[in-house]
Amino acid sequence: MRVRKAREADAAILCAAERETARIPGRLLSQPHEFHEAAFARKIGELAQAGSYLVVERDGAVVAHGLLEPAATIAAIAHVVTLTIVVHPGHTGQGIGTVLLRALQDWAQNNVGVERVELRVRASNEAAIHLYKKFGFAEESRFYKRAKLADGSFIDDIGMTWFPAADRRAQT
Numbered sequence: 001m002r003v004r005k006a007r008e009a010d011a012a013i014l015c016a017a018e019r020e021t022a023r024i025p026g027r028l029l030s031q032p033h034e035f036h037e038a039a040f041a042r043k044i045g046e047l048a049q050a051g052s053y054l055v056v057e058r059d060g061a062v063v064a065h066g067l068l069e070p071a072a073t074i075a076a077i078a079h080v081v082t083l084t085i086v087v088h089p090g091h092t093g094q095g096i097g098t099v100l101l102r103a104l105q106d107w108a109q110n111n112v113g114v115e116r117v118e119l120r121v122r123a124s125n126e127a128a129i130h131l132y133k134k135f136g137f138a139e140e141s142r143f144y145k146r147a148k149l150a151d152g153s154f155i156d157d158i159g160m161t162w163f164p165a166a167d168r169r170a171q172t
């Protein structure tokens, strides 16, 4: 397994993987038709300047991607980044998410300007919540009925956070 920076040429694979993942109700917020290759390429380009966009390759094929994206450009929240992680269909449950999240946390720990990493996960996504807790993320908030599925039912979102600065202090 190899972790490397995403390239704009990866956009089609990443977009297809998110589209496929989004077919499972309650996984991703967007629906399959709401993913566009051009948006993936644009984001990869943007995060090459400010943030981190990584992919995992196994046997030469891209099997997962994850990103840490600055929350905003205003000064008061310039220390905040948002985490997204997607292990591609057919590759989950094989330790790939663990490898990817470790690499993203390493990046955050090595960037002293990053002091808060946040995410939102569907409350029904037990695998993801388990993974995040394993890496020190704590549940911070609950967003009731934030996701509405195609059948009209709702799922709550859980807000989770991890503070790299606290981890840096613990290691010194």
Ligand SMILES: CC(C)(COP(=O)(O)OP(=O)(O)OC[C@H]1O[C@@H](n2cnc3c(N)ncnc32)[C@H](O)[C@@H]1OP(=O)(O)O)[C@@H](O)C(=O)NCCC(=O)NCCS
Pocket (backbone or CB within 6 Å): 021, 027, 028, 085, 086, 087, 088, 091, 092, 093, 094, 095, 096, 097, 098, 099, 120, 121, 122, 125, 126, 127, 128, 129, 130, 131, 134
């Ligand atoms: C959630 C996700 C990132 C986890 O990555 P993964 O590669 O499948 O996870 P790993 O194989 O590294 O396993 C991580 C941990 O989760 C546990 N786990 C795996 N599936 C689980 C499940 N269904 N329920 C509870 N825990 C589970 C593993 O046992 C492991 O824990 P351990 O190390 O304590 O044994 C991945 O499944 C995924 O991308 N799913 C689709 C997209 C998604 O849901 N993204 C998150 C959106 S917020």
